Amino acid sequence: MFSEKHGDAIDLSHHLSAIARARLESPLKGMAKYLGKPGLISLAGGLPSPAYFPFASVSGEVLAYDSFSLKTSPESSSSWFWNWFSGSRSKERTTTVTIGKYPKQPEDINLASSLQYGLAKGLPQLQDILNEFVRKVYQPAYGNWTTLVHTGNTDGWGKVVLTLFNPGEGLLCSEWTYPSAMASAIPFSVTPVPVKMDSQGMRSDDLRRILEEWDDQTRGMLRPRVLYTVPVGQNPTGATMLEERKKEIYEICVEYDIIIVEDDPYYFLQVGPYVLKSERDQEKDLSSASDDVFIAGLAPSYLKVDYQGRVIRLDTFSKTIAPGSRLGWFTCNPMFAERLERAAETSTQAPCGFGQALVTSALLEWKYDGYIRWLKGLRAEYKQRRDYLVDCLADEFHLRPVVGTHGYRAGTIMYEASLKPPKGIFVDFKEKDTLYSRIFSLVPPTAGMFVWLEMHFDDHPSFAELGYKKLEMKLWIALVEAGILFGPGQMFAATPVTDETDGTGHFRVSFSFNDNDELHKAVSIFGTVVRKFFSSRV
Amino acid sequence: MFSEKHGDAIDLSHHLSAIARARLESPLKGMAKYLGKPGLISLAGGLPSPAYFPFASVSGEVLAYDSFSLKTSPESSSSWFWNWFSGSRSKERTTTVTIGKYPKQPEDINLASSLQYGLAKGLPQLQDILNEFVRKVYQPAYGNWTTLVHTGNTDGWGKVVLTLFNPGEGLLCSEWTYPSAMASAIPFSVTPVPVKMDSQGMRSDDLRRILEEWDDQTRGMLRPRVLYTVPVGQNPTGATMLEERKKEIYEICVEYDIIIVEDDPYYFLQVGPYVLKSERDQEKDLSSASDDVFIAGLAPSYLKVDYQGRVIRLDTFSKTIAPGSRLGWFTCNPMFAERLERAAETSTQAPCGFGQALVTSALLEWKYDGYIRWLKGLRAEYKQRRDYLVDCLADEFHLRPVVGTHGYRAGTIMYEASLKPPKGIFVDFKEKDTLYSRIFSLVPPTAGMFVWLEMHFDDHPSFAELGYKKLEMKLWIALVEAGILFGPGQMFAATPVTDETDGTGHFRVSFSFNDNDELHKAVSIFGTVVRKFFSSRV
Structure with a gap:
């Protein structure tokens, strides 16, 4: 059944809500073929001159990617924190990244672009980083997946709700679930349909039972077409779903034509089983593994089993950089991404340029390997x-x-x-x-x-x-x-x-x-x- | 009819859409009375420790508020711009604002707060600035108005659409109008109802005619309850509506119980009538006036005639700071503000903390008078x-x-x-x-x-x-x-x-x-x- 790996996504456009279907094409689309002309003087848009942006530059002191030890003891972590707080920042190692108003090299992050009206896709440098990250870490099972920035998973999920649901529909979720996600959907007349859980989170047998037994009349609604899940560090139970269960649930979703929305803020906070204090010194931990072994040791994303493009994955920098970055991204098939981009154009537009420029600069400073090291350090802290x-x-x-x-x-x-x-x-x-x-x-x-x-x-x-x-x-x-x-x-x-x-x-x-x-x-x-x-x- | 000035807003809750009514109360609301306890250790939320934010500090080189002359000639402006671009920044005067991770004084802007999950209301320091600005500049005609941040007017209008409209309703707008605003509303089955324009924008006589003659059967929808307007520098015509016309339209909206959504990004780009080049040296311009005279010389906001609280005003920093700040605010009555805040909690949450911290720091550096001087300078540039x-x-x-x-x-x-x-x-x-x-x-x-x-x-x-x-x-x-x-x-x-x-x-x-x-x-x-x-x- 996974033989179609690295084919393209199947047609899932029948899942679009009436609102998503009615989202207008970008006016630029029809004009696109005329716009590539070199030297074209554009007087079409209402772009302020960057001369009027009152920031000549913006800088950030970025922590070293290996700021956190992979073998933390309570003492080291705590003292580090208190050194920080008390102003004695002896252990802190930083590099300063500076974003000038104009680029010195064409590819430089710069305020003239970052602070301008931009495509809802966000900064191209950030797009490249996200694509590399998804390819190496989540390894989607189909070919034409794409990424699209959003302003955090709450925003991402809010856009998905508008894109997938018509009023009166049901939403498959775990019996214990993240209340804010429900609060985003319920006002649009979406009804949660709880699925029973075990120690890995949502149970596949109960999901199948619900769908098999579904009767529109008794339930008062059509059989749900969307499943919401926090499969890693499930909120609130902390359960983590392993690959086999994900495959089972995915196959049920193929069978019943269900879209899986994978809200996965805690992916890199997979700290493993708790070992009693008395036995902890013999504990084998992923921290010391190579990057490839480390990533292979984490429960995979639903993307890894998604050979049809029916998963919309939500990633956020809230837990790995800071919640106030209000920056995250979708990974999904290009049809959903296009409709989500239209939704962004008429609501949030691109995420904040200050945040995009600073976060992207930090990631460029660290590079992919450094960011993985940062994530390993964070994981050790949370462990x-x-x-x-x-x-x-x-x-x-x-x-x-x-x-x-x-x-x-x-x-x-x-x-x-x-x-x-x-x-x-x-x-x-x-x-x-x-x-x-x-x-x-x-x-x-x-x-x-x-x-x-x-x-x-x-x-x-x-x-x-x-x-x-x-x-x-x-x-x-x-x-x-x-x-x-x-x-x-x-x-x-x-x-x-x-x-x-x-x-x-x-x-x-x-x-x-x-x-x-x-x-x-x-x-x-x-x-x-x-x-x-x-x-x-x- | 303006005798009720500085009373409170009237009850307009019947204008809330079904979606807005169904927005869930914040779970914090019921718990609020327990939460003020000093020393309370909260283990309720999923807040990352600020120790894990990889920015030790963030800085911005902020231009002096009087960077732009109030008497610009084409040459001065152009050369300034090109000095900038070519890297010879001789004329540029800046101050550096730095936002550390932890506050030195309790009221300091700091990353530990700005980059944390925060209230959808945004930073308290920014709220204070916005309230002072609205009170002094727009002078609302009722007492209990409030402000609430959003991520730019496109986002603000998008939230208003969800808050006021039920599917199938009409939207009063000018016959020529901002297409992106329509693109935000149309997918929700909202139909634009165009009103004829003259040199001040929307005509009050045509608005009255449409409402008087309205027949649900012929029109295929109920009489519209919402009016969208860009009253200053109307997009696309550039028309500006003066106080008398605003009063006329406002009174019609009182009579027919219509909510006015004032999308006003160009308020400080009121450059006045065009004077032929040959006569320009005798031109009297507002630039040299005192702040009070300058503000009194601008066409007022609808807020100034809004004695009932039926105006939702959208302000943005996109034109006055930078579009990439993705930061703006509503001014409206507290009932609408509360529902809009609930909408933010389940979508964008607070605007980006990097942007809020940097923009707020610049405004604190400039102070109110400095910001008005900056706006006067911008206006002179656009003139x-x-x-x-x-x-x-x-x-x-x-x-x-x-x-x-x-x-x-x-x-x-x-x-x-x-x-x-x-x-x-x-x-x-x-x-x-x-x-x-x-x-x-x-x-x-x-x-x-x-x-x-x-x-x-x-x-x-x-x-x-x-x-x-x-x-x-x-x-x-x-x-x-x-x-x-x-x-x-x-x-x-x-x-x-x-x-x-x-x-x-x-x-x-x-x-x-x-x-x-x-x-x-x-x-x-x-x-x-x-x-x-x-x-x-x-």
Whole structure:
């Protein structure tokens, strides 16, 4: 079935929404054959003279691509951060990139171009970088894929919603999903259709069941044609989907003619399985591998199995450079890219020229190999952060490893957390697992920025009376009052949680931002609050 | 009727589209009362640590706000530009603004905030600048107006389209209008409803006629509820609407409950009436006036007559800083602003942090007075450019001043252009106006970036046979082949031009980008081409 590899995309134009079909051709298209004339004086557009741009140049001090060690310890990372913050920037190595108003060489990034009205495709130098990156890293399985910049994955997904959906249609997604993605689609009368999850995220068997059993009348809508997925470091559960599962889901999408939208901000934050602190010094990690082995060791993109061009992949610089760069890109077939470009022309136009020029200059300074090294360093940092947060939980609670049997934990190692006995009280080891009831359980995430805690409110003395939704909010408020803010689990449900919804409650806990001291303090507060919260009726 | 000045906006929530109504509340809203807690450790969001932003600092060399003389001559402007281009930047005066990763003072612009995920409202320092600017310059007539950043007026208008229109509705606009604005609305099944123009742009009497005579059945749609206008330097005609006309249109919009969307990129390019070269040394110009007199001398914004909060004004830094800043803002009532902010949260989010930080730093460096001086300087530059292009036309053609009697020229001084007699042939002055037939006519624009040429194809020998649409494209191609690119007039028609459409053809000619030598060369080529084109059947 993968024999068509490196053929071109098949015709998928029947997937375009009425809005996307009605997007006007660029007026330039009809005139294109006249515009290439050398020396043509254009008085057609409303371009300000670059003489009026009030920036003579823009510069950035770019960190060395190997600023972060591939073998981080909590201490090295933390001290680096605090050196930074306190102004003693001894360890920091930077190169200055400067973007002048006019190019010295024709290919130079320059403000006269970057700050001018430009094609929605963005800077040509950036296009080249993106194409090289996609070809080497994601290795699409068909020939005529293309890239197109957007202003971050939220914008990218928003444009996809307008391009693919007609009002009243359904959107296949995981049962736990990124709420902002749903908030982009729902106002356009799009209804989330949740698919059950296991430890790799979306389950292929449940996807097939939904599509096989689909009945327009019962469901009140046509069978969905679009699947939204965060396959790596799934938000909120942290699950990562491997190649075999992606192939299964892809083949179902071929069979039922479904477009896959792969929102993949955490691709390079694939930190691997959690290894207990005591065994970590024997851990084999991808960090020291060559670039090719490193990339081959990551779960592949859906692009790698996409031999028909039915995947729209969303990449962003938000996690790898900075969220404020508001810069990312689509990789998809040229038919979708053309319609998405038309959508950009009448909304965002090209991404910000300051951001494009500075990010592109940094990437040109680092080159491809340097950028991969930067990403390896970032990955090592996030691995340290993930490990540190789970270590803190393992210190604060008694964590018991079990094999998950249900839902998104099925078949994976998870940890059930119970309270430790109060200090000074001796408890026989064998009794530990039964003496104190479960508070929460977790699967340490293999990618991304979050630990997803399943709270065992069903073991809470007020469960029968209040249900888990109210208990989740009560504990959430108690935690805020004690000084820590978690993401309440019900925000992440694909369909709204009601008092009657079956379940046990969740929190999403981020390890991306805070330093180790804050993470440690937060876990300690969490321990104190839940010890009290679970001890009596609330 | 303006007695309610400085009351609050009236309730206009019935104008929200179904999409805008369905925009989800921010999840933060319900939690807001818990979030102000000092010292709260947030593990809720997916914010990367700023330690991972690879820019240690970003800098910009900002031009002095008085870089441009208020009394420019073609020579000074041109030489300044060429000094720049050739690298001899002797006249350039700059200050360097630097944005470090962490603030030294709490109020400092810094990358840790600017490059982080942020509120769709944008940087607080920029919000303060925009509020001061709107209050002092546009002086809204109601009390609780607010501002909200967007990524340029194209994006702003795109968000307004989604916020106000349901499919199948009509959009009041000028008969000649900005095509990109229509291209943003039409795919959402919005139909332009053109209103006739005179020398101030949209005619209030024709607007009233359309609304009075409106019949849903005949028109096939409900009476429009939204009016789109570029009231200053109207694109493409260059017309500027004065206060009295704005009041008339505003009152009609009150009567018929219409929302006015004021797209006003050229506000500070109000260069005033064209004065013949020979009389220009006696010209009184606003440039030397005090800031208050200068601002009072500009046509006011619709905001100044908006006592109900029914105007959504779009401002952009594209013409005053640079298009690539992709930064602008709405001024409107808080109800619309809240829905537009929700639209931003699920699409563009905040504008690019590099751009926001650099533009805000430049504005903080200049301060309000400096920015007004910068805008005065820009205006003087555009005045020089407008004058130079019209001077070139006056040199190349015989321009005869007449009072316009019809259409968008009614009541204003316009110039009819005919060919000059070939060199060496004596023509009596009185005969000049009749000997050679009209080629085109123009009203020199009082604002903006464009001269709008009405081409007298009705005097062309092939007119009866080909019609003006085909003649316009034939001449457009002849001009491209000779080396100049104009904007073809039919692109700017609110409703598509057909072979049967009555009219005479137009070109839009920009004076914003090219230097004087290029403008001169372009007009000379234009003269040569039309002399040939009008001399025989084509």
